[in-house]
Amino acid sequence: MAEKPKIALYWCASCGGCEEAVVDLAEDILTVVEKVDIVFWPVALDFKREDVEKMKDGEILATFINGAVRLSEQEDMVKLLRRKSKLIIAFGACAHMGGVPGLANAQTKEKIFEYYYHTGPIVVNPEKNKPSPDFAKNKGFELPEFYKDVRALDQVIDVDYYIPGCAPPPNIVKNAVLTLLSGNLPPKGKVLASDRSLCYDCPLNETKPDEGIKIKEIKRYYEPEKVDPEKCLLLQGLPCLGPVTRGGCDALCIKGNMPCTGCFGPLDGVKDYGAAALSYIASIIDSNDEKEINEILEKGIPDPIGLFYMYSLPKSLLFKKLIKEE
Amino acid sequence: MEKNFEPKIVGIFCNWCTYAAADLAGVSRMQYAPNLRIVRVMCSGRIHPEFILWAFKNGADGVLIGGCHPGDCHYIEGNYKNLRRYLLLKKLISQFGIEEERLRLEWISASEADKLVKVVNEFAETLKKLGPLSLKEKLPEYAKKEV
Numbered sequence: 001m002a003e004k005p006k007i008a009l010y011w012c013a014s015c016g017g018c019e020e021a022v023v024d025l026a027e028d029i030l031t032v033v034e035k036v037d038i039v040f041w042p043v044a045l046d047f048k049r050e051d052v053e054k055m056k057d058g059e060i061l062a063t064f065i066n067g068a069v070r071l072s073e074q075e076d077m078v079k080l081l082r083r084k085s086k087l088i089i090a091f092g093a094c095a096h097m098g099g100v101p102g103l104a105n106a107q108t109k110e111k112i113f114e115y116y117y118h119t120g121p122i123v124v125n126p127e128k129n130k131p132s133p134d135f136a137k138n139k140g141f142e143l144p145e146f147y148k149d150v151r152a153l154d155q156v157i158d159v160d161y162y163i164p165g166c167a168p169p170p171n172i173v174k175n176a177v178l179t180l181l182s183g184n185l186p187p188k189g190k191v192l193a194s195d196r197s198l199c200y201d202c203p204l205n206e207t208k209p210d211e212g213i214k215i216k217e218i219k220r221y222y223e224p225e226k227v228d229p230e231k232c233l234l235l236q237g238l239p240c241l242g243p244v245t246r247g248g249c250d251a252l253c254i255k256g257n258m259p260c261t262g263c264f265g266p267l268d269g270v271k272d273y274g275a276a277a278l279s280y281i282a283s284i285i286d287s288n289d290e291k292e293i294n295e296i297l298e299k300g301i302p303d304p305i306g307l308f309y310m311y312s313l314p315k316s317l318l319f320k321k322l323i324k325e326e
Numbered sequence: 327m328e329k330n331f332e333p334k335i336v337g338i339f340c341n342w343c344t345y346a347a348a349d350l351a352g353v354s355r356m357q358y359a360p361n362l363r364i365v366r367v368m369c370s371g372r373i374h375p376e377f378i379l380w381a382f383k384n385g386a387d388g389v390l391i392g393g394c395h396p397g398d399c400h401y402i403e404g405n406y407k408n409l410r411r412y413l414l415l416k417k418l419i420s421q422f423g424i425e426e427e428r429l430r431l432e433w434i435s436a437s438e439a440d441k442l443v444k445v446v447n448e449f450a451e452t453l454k455k456l457g458p459l460s461l462k463e464k465l466p467e468y469a470k471k472e473v
Contacts, residue, residue: 275379288409293413
């Protein structure tokens with residue numbers, strides 16, 4: 001019998017939800033395991049970095065990496081895995097676009113450290129120590145370097161395919177894995193999900209009026225029980241980003257009365273997801289008066305980066321908040 | 327800040343009003359700040375926020391949007407759509423740390439060449455005071471690459 005193809009899984013700056021998504025394949029994971037050998041998966045299997053280093057270059061068929069890249073250790077690991085693998089697949093929104101950890105690019109590293117190690121309400125640190133490679137060395141242990149910015153995976157290494165989602169739903173993962181194993185590979189750089197926007201899959205799309213959507217108020221999402229589950233969420237004033245977001249998730253959030261926040265990212269050809277989302281939300285506001293528009297925006301969108309770039313700040317055109325040099 | 331800083335202004339003008347005004351300013355041999363580079367679009371409603379962010383990223387110090395006066399849009403309400411995007415985009419760029427004044431919207435009709443001259447001169451002055459944006463130089467190498 002021919003040797004089974006090898007696959008590896010790795011995590012960087014992520015919450016662990018993507019690992020969960022692999023386990024969510026449930027019994028389908030057996031179909032996958034039947035066809036492949038998992039040679040590296042820190043969260044579940046006891047293989048070490050040395051085991052990967054021993055492999056020949058390109059020996060692994062595909063490596064699935066989730067999470068954004070912020071630490072020197074993560075960078076080293078993904079570069080090592082890139083060498084050892086034929087295909088690298090960015091798994092989940094963080095590896096794809098930076099994800100929620102990517103929102104840290106709206107802050108400086110110094111501010112984040114200040115809060116988490118000095119001023120935060122649950123911190124006791126009278127010596128004002130901060131973790132750093134040097135600090136650790138003096139104490140006799142090792143710490144990786146914490147980089148200034150959060151990066152998506154393809155800003156660190158070459159990526160072949162993307163599996164979107166936060167976390168990727170089981171059907172997307174299953175189809176992607178089967179596509180890769182079939183040997184019939186899609187063109188490089190493809191996002192392995194639908195090519196159409198979420199609204200095409202959305203069960204509420206039918207309730208959209210022919211004359212288009214016009215809203216006088218952008219509501220913030222507090223009370224899910226007050227949402228009418230039978231009516232397009234946009235018509236109810238909730239900022240659902242479905243029209244500019246890639247579909248393929250079966251509208252899971254919308255079925256749960258929750259507006260789309262855009263974890264599948266932009267459709268092909270869009271350079272900046274947030275700009276597309278901004279453009280469309282602004283165009284459905286039903287007012288032509290500057291003062292009134294400003295009032296609607298002030299009330300409805302107090303945090304534009306948080307709404308439009310929730311998962312994609314490192315992949316946006318501007319990448320990060322501009323800090324004035326003193 | 328360098329002393330002889332000349333800001334780069336990207337002007338995105340609608341075909342029917344502001345572009346015609348710039349044309350009129352040209353044929354009337356009016357003098358105005360040479361910092362402006364004009365891009366013509368059919369309607370200010372065509373201006374995707376992506377264009378503006380791209381311009382800022384790639385070296386523009388300021389972006390001037392020109393459209394028809396409210397009610398005068400050739401396509402009935404394209405300029406209103408542009409107005410809403412502009413107001414929201416201003417909020418966004420200031421959150422990104424870019425001064426709001428670097429983005430300016432003006433309604434300039436085909437006959438208002440003098441207004442165009444005044445606006446461009448004023449805008450160039452504002453940008454000279456603000457200094458260069460040089461966004462791309464400030465970004466790390468890995469963030470310069472585009473999709």
